[in-house]
Amino acid sequence: MTDIEVRPQPEHLRDLVIRFAGDSGDGMQLTGDRFTSASALFGNDLSTFPEFPAEIRAPAGTLAGVSSFQVRISDHEISTPGDSPTVLVAMNPAALKADLRYLVAGGIVIVNTDSFDERNLAKAGYAANPLTDDSLERYRVVEVPMTALTMTAVRPLGVKARDAERSKNFFALGLISWCYSRPIEATYEWIDVKFAKNDMVRAANKAAFTAGFNFGETTELFDHPYQVDPARLPAGEYTNITGNTALAWGLVAAGQCARLPVFLGSYPITPASDILHELSKHKNFGIRTFQAEDEIAAIGSALGAAFSGHLGVTTTSGPGVALKGETISLAVSLELPLLIVDIQRGGPSTGLPTKTEAADLLMALYGRHGEAPLPVVAAYSPPHCFAAAIEAARIALKYRTPVILLSDGYLANGAHPWKLPDVADLPDISVPFATELNHERPDGEMEYWPYLRDPDTLARPWAIPGTPLLMHRVGGIEKEDGSGNISYTAENHEKMVHLRADKIAGIAKDIPLAEVVGDADAELLVLGWGSTWGAIKSAVAEVRATGKKVAWVHIVHLNPFPSNLGELLSMYPKIIVPEMNLGQLCKVVRSEFLVPAKAITKVQGMPFTSAELRTAIEKELS
Amino acid sequence: MTDIEVRPQPEHLRDLVIRFAGDSGDGMQLTGDRFTSASALFGNDLSTFPEFPAEIRAPAGTLAGVSSFQVRISDHEISTPGDSPTVLVAMNPAALKADLRYLVAGGIVIVNTDSFDERNLAKAGYAANPLTDDSLERYRVVEVPMTALTMTAVRPLGVKARDAERSKNFFALGLISWCYSRPIEATYEWIDVKFAKNDMVRAANKAAFTAGFNFGETTELFDHPYQVDPARLPAGEYTNITGNTALAWGLVAAGQCARLPVFLGSYPITPASDILHELSKHKNFGIRTFQAEDEIAAIGSALGAAFSGHLGVTTTSGPGVALKGETISLAVSLELPLLIVDIQRGGPSTGLPTKTEAADLLMALYGRHGEAPLPVVAAYSPPHCFAAAIEAARIALKYRTPVILLSDGYLANGAHPWKLPDVADLPDISVPFATELNHERPDGEMEYWPYLRDPDTLARPWAIPGTPLLMHRVGGIEKEDGSGNISYTAENHEKMVHLRADKIAGIAKDIPLAEVVGDADAELLVLGWGSTWGAIKSAVAEVRATGKKVAWVHIVHLNPFPSNLGELLSMYPKIIVPEMNLGQLCKVVRSEFLVPAKAITKVQGMPFTSAELRTAIEKELS
Amino acid sequence: MSEAVALTTKKDWTSDQEVRWCPGCGDYGILTAVQMLMPELGVAAENVVFVSGIGCSSRFPYYMNTYGIHSIHGRAPAVATGIAVARPDLDVWVITGDGDGLSIGGNHLIHALRRNVNLTILMFNNQIYGLTKGQYSPTSELGKVTKSTPFGSIDHPFNPLSVALGAEASFVARTHDLDRKHMTEVFRAAHAHRGAAFVEILQNCNVFNDGAFEDITGREKRSEMIIDLHHGEPIRFGADRQRGVVMGSDGQLRLVEVADVGEDALLVHDAQREDPSLAFALARLSSDVHSPTPMGVFRSVERADYGAGVSAQLLQASERKGPGDLAELLRSNGTWQVA
Amino acid sequence: MSEAVALTTKKDWTSDQEVRWCPGCGDYGILTAVQMLMPELGVAAENVVFVSGIGCSSRFPYYMNTYGIHSIHGRAPAVATGIAVARPDLDVWVITGDGDGLSIGGNHLIHALRRNVNLTILMFNNQIYGLTKGQYSPTSELGKVTKSTPFGSIDHPFNPLSVALGAEASFVARTHDLDRKHMTEVFRAAHAHRGAAFVEILQNCNVFNDGAFEDITGREKRSEMIIDLHHGEPIRFGADRQRGVVMGSDGQLRLVEVADVGEDALLVHDAQREDPSLAFALARLSSDVHSPTPMGVFRSVERADYGAGVSAQLLQASERKGPGDLAELLRSNGTWQVA
Numbered sequence A, B: 001m002t003d004i005e006v007r008p009q010p011e012h013l014r015d016l017v018i019r020f021a022g023d024s025g026d027g028m029q030l031t032g033d034r035f036t037s038a039s040a041l042f043g044n045d046l047s048t049f050p051e052f053p054a055e056i057r058a059p060a061g062t063l064a065g066v067s068s069f070q071v072r073i074s075d076h077e078i079s080t081p082g083d084s085p086t087v088l089v090a091m092n093p094a095a096l097k098a099d100l101r102y103l104v105a106g107g108i109v110i111v112n113t114d115s116f117d118e119r120n121l122a123k124a125g126y127a128a129n130p131l132t133d134d135s136l137e138r139y140r141v142v143e144v145p146m147t148a149l150t151m152t153a154v155r156p157l158g159v160k161a162r163d164a165e166r167s168k169n170f171f172a173l174g175l176i177s178w179c180y181s182r183p184i185e186a187t188y189e190w191i192d193v194k195f196a197k198n199d200m201v202r203a204a205n206k207a208a209f210t211a212g213f214n215f216g217e218t219t220e221l222f223d224h225p226y227q228v229d230p231a232r233l234p235a236g237e238y239t240n241i242t243g244n245t246a247l248a249w250g251l252v253a254a255g256q257c258a259r260l261p262v263f264l265g266s267y268p269i270t271p272a273s274d275i276l277h278e279l280s281k282h283k284n285f286g287i288r289t290f291q292a293e294d295e296i297a298a299i300g301s302a303l304g305a306a307f308s309g310h311l312g313v314t315t316t317s318g319p320g321v322a323l324k325g326e327t328i329s330l331a332v333s334l335e336l337p338l339l340i341v342d343i344q345r346g347g348p349s350t351g352l353p354t355k356t357e358a359a360d361l362l363m364a365l366y367g368r369h370g371e372a373p374l375p376v377v378a379a380y381s382p383p384h385c386f387a388a389a390i391e392a393a394r395i396a397l398k399y400r401t402p403v404i405l406l407s408d409g410y411l412a413n414g415a416h417p418w419k420l421p422d423v424a425d426l427p428d429i430s431v432p433f434a435t436e437l438n439h440e441r442p443d444g445e446m447e448y449w450p451y452l453r454d455p456d457t458l459a460r461p462w463a464i465p466g467t468p469l470l471m472h473r474v475g476g477i478e479k480e481d482g483s484g485n486i487s488y489t490a491e492n493h494e495k496m497v498h499l500r501a502d503k504i505a506g507i508a509k510d511i512p513l514a515e516v517v518g519d520a521d522a523e524l525l526v527l528g529w530g531s532t533w534g535a536i537k538s539a540v541a542e543v544r545a546t547g548k549k550v551a552w553v554h555i556v557h558l559n560p561f562p563s564n565l566g567e568l569l570s571m572y573p574k575i576i577v578p579e580m581n582l583g584q585l586c587k588v589v590r591s592e593f594l595v596p597a598k599a600i601t602k603v604q605g606m607p608f609t610s611a612e613l614r615t616a617i618e619k620e621l622s
Numbered sequence C, D: 001m002s003e004a005v006a007l008t009t010k011k012d013w014t015s016d017q018e019v020r021w022c023p024g025c026g027d028y029g030i031l032t033a034v035q036m037l038m039p040e041l042g043v044a045a046e047n048v049v050f051v052s053g054i055g056c057s058s059r060f061p062y063y064m065n066t067y068g069i070h071s072i073h074g075r076a077p078a079v080a081t082g083i084a085v086a087r088p089d090l091d092v093w094v095i096t097g098d099g100d101g102l103s104i105g106g107n108h109l110i111h112a113l114r115r116n117v118n119l120t121i122l123m124f125n126n127q128i129y130g131l132t133k134g135q136y137s138p139t140s141e142l143g144k145v146t147k148s149t150p151f152g153s154i155d156h157p158f159n160p161l162s163v164a165l166g167a168e169a170s171f172v173a174r175t176h177d178l179d180r181k182h183m184t185e186v187f188r189a190a191h192a193h194r195g196a197a198f199v200e201i202l203q204n205c206n207v208f209n210d211g212a213f214e215d216i217t218g219r220e221k222r223s224e225m226i227i228d229l230h231h232g233e234p235i236r237f238g239a240d241r242q243r244g245v246v247m248g249s250d251g252q253l254r255l256v257e258v259a260d261v262g263e264d265a266l267l268v269h270d271a272q273r274e275d276p277s278l279a280f281a282l283a284r285l286s287s288d289v290h291s292p293t294p295m296g297v298f299r300s301v302e303r304a305d306y307g308a309g310v311s312a313q314l315l316q317a318s319e320r321k322g323p324g325d326l327a328e329l330l331r332s333n334g335t336w337q338v339a
């Protein structure tokens, strides 16, 4: 590859947003992933946004079958995958039709001309060929016969036509790698590992990748390549991570930090399944993963494991949480530590399984019968899913309560560089098991009272099976304060209802205060939670860059709220709450603090763009 | 019975509260019921409050086994079973121990002395016999050896000792019937019917009843009987009805008013089971009752029936609603009419199954994943359960939406006289099924669009299987507005989320305005919902009787709210919301209208007493 | 009904929705078999309802030009029960998968079978969770490596037919996606059965579990590996029908060479026997899909259909008490007049 | 464990909670049988967990002086699975009813059985919903008149043993509340079984379904109506053991007079046979509780226990990869340094 050395000097870009779009079968997710990894290793800051259909493989060539992967790389810190790509790689007409709308005016479209035949154009719903009519004149179109070029490069290796064609995504990757000066060695190595088992495929993909790279260079494709320098991120060791992987690792870490074995009871559901998949790989951490028959059995088993002294966890999405409601109510009554992870997706009902939304907040807060309060924690970025999992586990263990941890499809599948924490700095969240009789009967005999609370945390003792003398029974019927025996008396019930509520409310003392980012003295406060973090961050920055003042508070704890939240909110005449729902957090803060908070809503199965939020903020300010 | 004529003139009482208390096996519920019916037929206004243990038959003689029936009868209109009884009939020591606390100072205690032996006293936890020590001096104690007297009256008939003893509740009933001048013929007739199948038992109960009646008269028990005259109720034909019966009949009526067959899919659960029992008797109304394998199947079957053109209903309590959440979310997405009836009980979890609570409101409003809004209707008195069921059905059918109808254990089992409506005056709530193709394709062909909405109600057409040409498929995945085809597009999803929300919000136009009872110009507004109606009504009346001003609004529609509610609330500087939960409606109105509403809460498995609310109101006023 | 029904073709039963299964998926063959069978059944499309749960297989109803509900995961039998009980006049089909029907939906399935609700239930068994991209299912074999079992599954699988027979099913059959003729015969029989008809269809998921049934359904393997059951006939199989099945006095079924035991010793298949034990034993004849496996109708017995039973009780009630009179009902607990 | 365990008596296994069943309820006898058996099992009370759902029967755990969970309706097998998988060292029992275990909880039950989770499952079958005051249950006979079926039930009932056998249960037995000795033997065998042991206990609900089993369990009836199964022995019953069971070549079990067929023709009970078909046939021998009904252990075969299997995979993983190293895990997807 020495010829690479003599190439023309690349032009420097600060920031680049590429969208790879093709048929479900074209391997765009793989291509995007690889481009991302190469850029990560190269040191760019980055953020990704994969989108794929709900069907495994919707009909080839149709709009329904389009699978896209948007990645933004930059030489400075960023928090979103970019509002609109500057480059669109379209492997077929459907991809062009579906994704062109996102491209910036004047953006570059790189198309695989070989796929623009009658049949595919028709399938995509094009009356005329957009490459020949003037419909693309607002863009810079680069036509490349990728299939043919891939064939020529690969057939000599003796690959069958059908298989050869399959390597065209590597041709595209190679081409883009040249255009944007990505290091290529890492990709060769990756291909070696990934396709180690199949020499033919390995060779083919490598050949296609090289062909694409050389094609970019040898043809007059662009007069020069582009380059995005490494970002000046805080010093440290980084890895590129998706929210689901970070959450899974966070659960592994939580087990370590609590010095408890982890038990995951789960039932597969998009977009949460990957957490089950990831954890099931790490049995050497003493992690048990149990694929239950349904969501109710999943949480039931996790609750049983919690009773037995494990860190019980269940992972799911909205429909699963709806099913778990009755058991969550039991967990509230049993006062056992339990994590319920909800990777939110578009609803109601089956809704948009592969798309993102954040409309499960009210269900998390109130979706159970009776007065059944529990803490709710929400992650705000892919890497933050790691810390959020540990924090949720800390609260669950310390207060012996089920905790709902909210993430969403956007965080789950999106990737972002993560500065690795020093494992030694992770918090110790371990709690002691009860080992002693704790109550003296009138007759002087000692006995064990499972509901004799810690006066401080109001948590009950956690005595696990195998502990001599502490045998006891717990159940969902109301219990006598202290002894835990069944009690139907009026006074006791009222007392227990308040004790359970006070225990959760009291956690406010034990969580960080809410912090204002930006202009503390602004007129307008933006209150955020969850995955809107990235878009709010850049929108706030952009607005402030124009000299206008705006304050921003992003909360991780949705129940209880940070103890200073009410006070903070009362300081701002205007409050807006951007949410991927119809205004759920907004409802709650209005009720809690009687502040005229206003919801900024988007329910499109897609995250806010920073432009959308910037507009919303500026509208409020003017 | 001519000797009854010569008895001393009874003293007139305006109002009487009797509490029958005994062992689960003693038949107190039956006794109370009979006394109630006799008083109803006599023309008193009345209100009842049965209380029984969660166990079928908790150990005899223990506090856990006490079963009580409180009934209030009066010569004027009343809305509660009375805060505290003036007469307590205690069949055993446990009953005395458990219920004495409720009795007014100076009240009458009628005890069955035969049961006050060592064993029973011990079981009840009495160190000494309360009849012999001075612990009852604050009350007027009437000691009657009921068991012995019953035996003597019944044994001659040849009844076995064990069975004879069983009739003692009829002795008690006879005794009380004399004391309070209840007509007795009706009771004789009732015994004839009820025990028609068993001559021996029939004869025994009659004999015991007579013996009790005569005992009251012949002994110097009281120097004279008491009498509560008929109440001057609005003219009309009355029946005495419990909330569950009224609700069941309301469902029967809803089917008739809609001219649709009713399909009930239900799974037994206290305190909702009686609705299933009642409806299963009325198959000649074309009502299908299906006891499903669980709550999810229950609602699933009701939804299937709704799709097929029936009035689909499912009845349950809190734990069941928690389980139905996912299917309710599907019903919201399918936009089919469906009634979900929640007879609330004490929670969380299994909680207090036989006791009342109203803590499922937030679950009803928000307990589903995604944005899944639906109407919520709440009954406020036993008779009102009838109208509430019809209203809930009306909304469900007209707007093609699941509706949650809330009642509670207090309404379910409590009874109150009900002025029968003229069946002819019941509303016509029928809706037309779709029978025609409704959309013209570009090619001029007509087709059926299941999601083409009525511009007015935003309801979609309801085409049922068997209708030629209108074959269509519906499902939980997001649907394209109009065609109902699967659609994953961003714009369409946002549009549908708003359409579903607007449809429900729009119902506000179609429900009665909220009305202020009492002093419109008061400082304080009491906002109520559900079964607190009775206690609020009398508390407000009592306070106003003292010359103080107070306004009261009681809402039946909890989503959407009456369109004038916000305006009303804004007119009062002080608002209190009495609720049998920790302040759930209060939360919602604070959020909706930013009013400083304050919750008055009671979570004891028991309804508010009017005294409690009177105190709360006066506290606010002072 | 049949005479009233106009003649139709496959096209009439095909909806305008584009089919979204992976190329090569076994589901296509099943869809075709059903769409081609419908015209023969003498039912009008407007009287047919297809109900499914969630899964690749559960997309099926969208492709049928009939009424249909794509419900939620596992709940199809419950929803379908409501339809069949409310409307015994309808022809209700349930489409489910091995995950939808035996994992999350297992309870609804066995209760629909025990009640004998009038449903034609097609379970697409591909021994995998397809739609969620390849986790093991309750029918996946021991040791199966999937996304959720990187070290192999340790869950002993269900035999769908055993589950159905243990749950009082009145009709139980098995077929596979590669033999349209066999599918058609089995579906026709299932549809003709009044009550709950349970059909397991071995279906290939070429993306996540390709070739799972090849050992028995492969063209060249079938003759030796598929034991085709026919009511009233001795159970024989093999290219030359040289092998057979006998029941020993120890209560154990065995595969034999017909030559060794003679035709008369062979077990005669009796699908109509009240006692499900024989059908059960045949369902257990092969404990996996790599040895000779019976197919066809294992059990088909008459038993009152649930929806009809419910309607009958309504009829009796009206006959006995006369049609319901609301005014009368409201007075049924006794009333009094206030002047 | 056993040698480590101190000798105990019934009292040591009895909690301080007052028993709240109706006087005369069959549950008392079962409780006594279990409390008297525990001391013989050589387990320490602190290592025993009783898990139940909701129902009269499900109150059971409160009365045992062990660890216990009175969970929610139908979910006991799921909760117990979590305990048994997390802690294979524990001795986990599940107490359930015919409604709790076969109606709402049916799915969890059959999956616990198929996975062979190490649980001793006692199902109290009183053919009624007791706690909710008498509705029919999935085991109630056809035509049963209850609060929810005033005109008689039209639901064909489950045979609990068939359900269990159809769901791959490795241990299946039946006993009844009136015979403590028989209960004790069956419970002991169930407890000794590694994996899921399912025991149906015919239990009398004297308040809502009194005498349901009298025809077979009545003192004077037992000898003629109960067929006591013993592994390896010919199946005989009757006061003089004069009757027996034979398997016909048509695959049908029949009751015979031993005199007519001779002892050798009798079917020999084989509880340890891999194929569950024979156990299934025996479970179907009586389709109601009014004709001769087999009791005892129908099936008891060895199969890997689920919790142990999970632990084994953990052990293998640690042996292969060494104990998990978090720092290493965080770097497993590749990292880069920013200076």
Ligand SMILES: Cc1ncc(C[n+]2csc(CCOP(=O)(O)OP(=O)(O)O)c2C)c(N)n1
Binding pocket: A267, A268, A269, A270, A295, A319, A320, A323, A350, C054, C055, C056, C057, C058, C072, C073, C096, C097, C098, C099, C100, C101, C124, C126, C128, C129, C130, C131, C132, C137
């Ligand atoms: C309540 C709920 N849980 C989980 C899921 C995710 N999910 C969808 S389909 C499916 C399993 C599909 O497997 P199967 O039923 O065998 O159908 P197949 O795709 O193999 O045809 C799962 C777990 C869901 N949609 N809803």
Ligand SMILES: Cc1ncc(C[n+]2csc(CCOP(=O)(O)OP(=O)(O)O)c2C)c(N)n1
Binding pocket: B267, B268, B269, B270, B295, B319, B320, B323, B350, D054, D055, D056, D057, D058, D072, D073, D096, D097, D098, D099, D100, D101, D124, D126, D128, D129, D130, D131, D132, D137
């Ligand atoms: C989710 C839920 N649904 C329904 C109930 C009401 N319920 C409690 S026990 C029971 C059935 C009890 O029958 P069974 O399991 O046979 O126990 P038994 O009382 O007969 O011993 C029902 C329906 C409940 N507690 N929770």
Ligand code: SF4
Binding pocket: A056, A057, C020, C021, C022, C024, C025, C026, C027, C056, C057, C126, C130, C131, C204, C205, C206, C207, C208
């Ligand atoms: S994933 Fe498997 S089952 Fe699903 S459509 Fe594709 S091939 Fe068929």
Ligand code: SF4
Binding pocket: B056, B057, D020, D021, D022, D024, D025, D026, D027, D056, D057, D126, D130, D131, D204, D205, D206, D207, D208
């Ligand atoms: S209701 Fe029946 S099962 Fe329940 S405790 Fe009473 S007798 Fe026993």
Ligand SMILES: [Mg+2]
Binding pocket: C055, C097, C098, C099, C124, C125, C126, C127, C128, C129, C130, C137
């Ligand atoms: Mg499958």
Ligand SMILES: [Mg+2]
Binding pocket: D055, D097, D098, D099, D124, D125, D126, D127, D128, D129, D130, D137
């Ligand atoms: Mg029972």
